[in-house]
Amino acid sequence: MSGSVEQGSSRTHGSTRILHFLVRLPVPMETVWPAVATVEGLGAWWAGVEVLEPRLGGAVELPGLGEGQVTAWDVDRVAEYTLERGDRVRFHLERDGEAGAVLRFTHEYEGEGETEPGWRARFERLLETLDA
Template structure:
């Protein structure tokens, strides 16, 4: 198994939408971390990165997702970016012997085609991480 993107779920609280995805990957957390916490890694499947200071409170600019700051940073486990486009949280957990699970949350205001866009991005992530 190379990985899978499970069905996304969405909640609405007033004008705030919260989207959750679970992505199972057949790579250890140490291999997945650079894909969610480095400019080259994020650019390979998600969006271009102009700025990413890898520390709590660091500046971040994530292409069309917006600019802001790193609001959670636990190396090899949690990267959270709060930008104009909302809050993006990548939480990695071990999944079996050699795999990992990526729990993703996107909290944002208003409407938009968020789930299909993130599903496509996560399919690309699975593809990128399945390459040798």
């Protein structure tokens, strides 16, 4: 079974842009969690994360986005990072059948920022990483 980046959408509210993705993963949530909630996991498919304190209120520094803090943390389910410049990156995991997971991803930001194709490419790398 292979995963897929099924949906990507972008919308704008005032000056805020919101990107959404739905990614189906062929592995359990517990396997996906380290990929979105640890320095090593994020580094394997996104880029080198400088800092990530895995707890609500913990410090985070994400490549290309800057510094901030962990603003939602529900182990094996939700990791959300809000950055000083106003970006919010949220990973929400759900079960998908017996052995799979669905990642619901949101990135909110002001002005220019990450693009839908950029995130789609990252999620393709995530699928490759988890399939290895």
